[in-house]
Amino acid sequence: MRRVAVFGTGSWGTAFSAVLADAGNDVRLWGRRPELIETINSTRINADYLPDLRLSPQIEATTDSAYALDGADLIVLAVPSQKLRENLAQWGDLAATGAPIVSLMKGIELGTQLRMTQVIGEVTGVPQELLAVLSGPNLAREIAAKHPAASVVAASSAATAELVAEACATPYFRPYTDLDVVGAELGGATKNVVAVAVGIAEGMGLGDNTKATIITRGLAETVRLGVALGAQPGTFSGLAGVGDLIATCMSPLSRNHRVGVGLGQGDSLEEVVARTRQTAEGVTSCESILALAHSVGVDVPICEGVVAIVHDGQRPALMADALMARERKPEKT
Numbered sequence: 493m494r495r496v497a498v499f500g501t502g503s504w505g506t507a508f509s510a511v512l513a514d515a516g517n518d519v520r521l522w523g524r525r526p527e528l529i530e531t532i533n534s535t536r537i538n539a540d541y542l543p544d545l546r547l548s549p550q551i552e553a554t555t556d557s558a559y560a561l562d563g564a565d566l567i568v569l570a571v572p573s574q575k576l577r578e579n580l581a582q583w584g585d586l587a588a589t590g591a592p593i594v595s596l597m598k599g600i601e602l603g604t605q606l607r608m609t610q611v612i613g614e615v616t617g618v619p620q621e622l623l624a625v626l627s628g629p630n631l632a633r634e635i636a637a638k639h640p641a642a643s644v645v646a647a648s649s650a651a652t653a654e655l656v657a658e659a660c661a662t663p664y665f666r667p668y669t670d671l672d673v674v675g676a677e678l679g680g681a682t683k684n685v686v687a688v689a690v691g692i693a694e695g696m697g698l699g700d701n702t703k704a705t706i707i708t709r710g711l712a713e714t715v716r717l718g719v720a721l722g723a724q725p726g727t728f729s730g731l732a733g734v735g736d737l738i739a740t741c742m743s744p745l746s747r748n749h750r751v752g753v754g755l756g757q758g759d760s761l762e763e764v765v766a767r768t769r770q771t772a773e774g775v776t777s778c779e780s781i782l783a784l785a786h787s788v789g790v791d792v793p794i795c796e797g798v799v800a801i802v803h804d805g806q807r808p809a810l811m812a813d814a815l816m817a818r819e820r821k822p823e824k825t
Contacts, residue, residue, distance in 0.1 A: 493516055493517060493518055494516075494517045494518070494565040494566055494659055495517070495518045495519075495520070495563050495564050495565050495566075496512050496517045496518070496519050496520070496564065496565065496566045496567070496568060496659065497519075497520050497522065497560040497561050497564040497566070497567045497568065497591075498512070498519055498520070498521045498522065498560075498568040498570060499522045499557070499560065499567070499568065499569050499570065499571060499579070499583065500522070500523070500569065500570030500571040500596075501521060501522075501523035501525075501528060501529070501532070501538060501540075501541070501553065502541055502570060502571075502572075502770070502771075503541040503542055503632035503633070503770070504570050504596055504630070504632045505521070505568075505570030505571075505596065506521070506538045506541055506542050506545065506547070506632070506636075507542060507545065507632040507633075507635040507636045508568065508570060508596060508626075508635070508660070509521050509547070509551050510545060510547060510548065510551070510635075510636060511635060511660050511662055511665050512568070512659065512660055513547070513548035513550040513551050514548070514662045514664075514665075515659060515660050515661055515662050515665075517550070517566075517659060518550055519548075519550055519551045519552070520551075520552050520553075520554055520559065520560040520564070521551055521552065521553045521554070521560075522553075522554055522555070522556075522557055522560040522583075523553060523554075523555060524555065525555075526555050528540060528553075529553040529554060529555050532547065532551075532553040533552065533553050536548075536549075541632075541770075542632065542633065542636050544633075544636065544637070545636040545637075557582065557583040557584055558584055561583070561584065561586065561589055564589050564591050565591055566591055566592055566594065566655070566656065566659055567586060567589065567591050567592070567593045567594065568593075568594045568596060569593060569594065569595050569596065569597060569608075569612070570596040570597065571597065572597070572599075572771040572773070572776065573597045573598065573599025573600070573601065573608055573681075573773055573776065573777060574599065574601065574602055574776050574777070576597060576601070576608060576611050576612070577601065577611055577615055580611070580612065580615040580616060581615065585616075586612075586616045586618060587616050587617045587618045590622075591622075592622045592623070592624060592647075592652050592655060592656060593612055593616075593618055593622060593623050593624070594624045594625070594626055594645070594656050595608040595609055595612065595623070595624070595625045595626070595677075596625075596626055597773075598627065598677075598680035598681050598683075598684060598773050598777075599681050599684070599773045599776060599777040599780075600681050600777050600780040600781050600784055601780060602776075602777075602779060602780045603780070604780075605780055605783050605784040605787060607673075607674070607677040607678070607681070608625065608677060609623040609624075609625055609673055609677060620648050620673075621647070621648055621649035621652060622649070622652060623647065623648075623652075623673075624645055624646065624647035624652050624653055624656045624673075625645075625646050625647075625673055625676050625677050625680070626643055626644070626645050626646075626656065626660070626667070627643065627644055627646070627676045627677070627679060627680040627731075627732040627736060628641070628642055628643030628644050628731040628732055628735055628736055629641060629642075629643075629731060629735040629736050629738065629739035629740075630643050630736075630739075631739055631740075631743055631745045631746065632745075633745050634745065635664075635665065638664040639664065640664050640665075640666075641664070641665055641666070642665075642666040642667070642668060642731055642735075643665070643666075643667050643668070643731060643732075644667070644668050644669070644670050644676055644730065644731045644732040645657045645660075645667050645668070645669050645670070646669075646670040646671065646672055646673045646675070646676035646677075646727075646732065647669075647671070647673060648671060648673055650669065650671065653669040653670065653671070654669055657669050668730075668731065670727065670730075670732070672723055672724045672727045674718065674721055674722050674723040675718050675723030675724050675727030675728060675732065675733070676727060676732040678714060678717060678718045678721065678723055679714060679718070679727065679728055679732045679733040679736060679737070680732060680736060681773070681777055681781060682710070682713065682714040682717065682781060682795070683710075683714070683733075683736050683737040683740050683741070684740060684748045684772070684773040684774030684777065685710075685748075685774045685777070685778045685781055685794070685795050685798050686706065686707060686710030686711075686713075686714075686737060686740075686741055686774075686794060687737075687740040687741045687746055687748035687749045687752065687774055688748050688749075688751055688752040688755070688772070688774040688775065688778070688798050688802070689706050689710065689752060689794050689797060689798050690703045690706050690707060690710075690741040690742070690749060690752060691741075691746075691748065691749040691750065691751060691752020691753040691754075691755070691756060692752040692753070692755050692756035692798075692801065692808050693706060693752075693756060693812070694749075694752070694753050694756060695752060695753040695754060695755060695756020695757040695758075695808075696756040696757075696808055696809065696812070698812075703741070703742075706741075706794060707737060707738070707741050709793075709794060710737070710741075710794050711728060711733070711734060711737060712823075713785075713790075713791075713792045713793070713794055713795060714728055714733065714737075715728045716790050716791070716792075717781075717784070717785050717788070717790045717792060720788040720789070720790050721784075721788060747768050747770050747771070747772045748772045748773065748774040748775075750764075750768055750772075751764050751765070751768060751772040751774070751775055752774075754767065754768075755801060755802070755808065756808050761775070761802055774798065775802055778795055778798045778799050778802060778803075779799055779803060781795055782795050782796060782799050793815055793818060794815070797811040797814070797815055
């Protein structure tokens with residue numbers, strides 16, 4: 493039995509804690525709100541995020557980061573990507589544990605354009621070979637319901653990837669391993685932006701042809717950006733690429749999709765965010781992904797369109813017209 497510290501009591505942090513417990517690990521789940529932590533420990537339910545999931549007795553919730561880290565063999569981070577740096581500064585010396593760190597976060601940091609494992613390494617000093625990312629078609633509610641699913645654990649060290657995969661393998665959750673950290677992280681971040689775009693199209697009343705077009709061209713943008721940053725193209729054909737993209741773009745369980753639908757129906761971003769009450773990483777990271785793409789000279793028109801609608805107040809219909817009026821070119825460019 494391993495001891496795993498999980499930081500983040502949102503939907504995915506809670507669901508993945510259940511996976512880890514089902515895999516035979518002792519889990520300490522850290523959260524910042526004392527009332528939620530007390531409720532989780534007393535009722536075994538995180539009513540704010542996954543009210544239908546009864547948590548294993550092997551999961552203990554705490555607000556004490558030092559206690560969560562004490563004796564940890566593995567550390568899992570599942571907080572909003574734009575809050576990661578701030579939280580890392582408050583959690584103490586993660587490097588002192590010597591434990592591998594797994595990122596469940598799917599975003600690019602505003603201002604720095606850093607991927608999440610890069611932020612972790614920069615702030616904590618943990619060597620890259622001890623950092624991993626888990627990414628795939630993993631909608632939290634379906635994982636909580638134990639619907640069969642697979643994911644990819646990517647790390648620059650094969651040993652670290654295998655250790656993490658072993659720690660979260662269950663009869664309903666199948667982890668694969670990979671060495672392409674850049675590709676896995678970019679696939680996870682960009683698919684959220686594409687999902688917002690697909691949701692906008694649905695909210696506008698557009699059909700499956702339109703949504704399939706956005707998904708396909710969004711994948712092309714992701715591959716272009718990934719290759720420019722050193723990712724392996726094949727990664728985007730796998731679970732961390734097209735697999736995660738399909739699930740996030742098409743499922744009503746996806747918060748990024750739901751945010752897009754609201755925007756496409758004419759609601760303001762403030763109204764949509766108030767209604768969903770959860771972080772939609774496509775909204776928070778689209779500007780940083782666009783800046784990252786510009787820094788390496790990669791054209792990402794769908795991402796540009798999402799930024800224009802979400803942050804610049806552009807009407808969705810105008811952006812749709814602009815995308816359709818772009819200059820014709822060969823598809824595989």
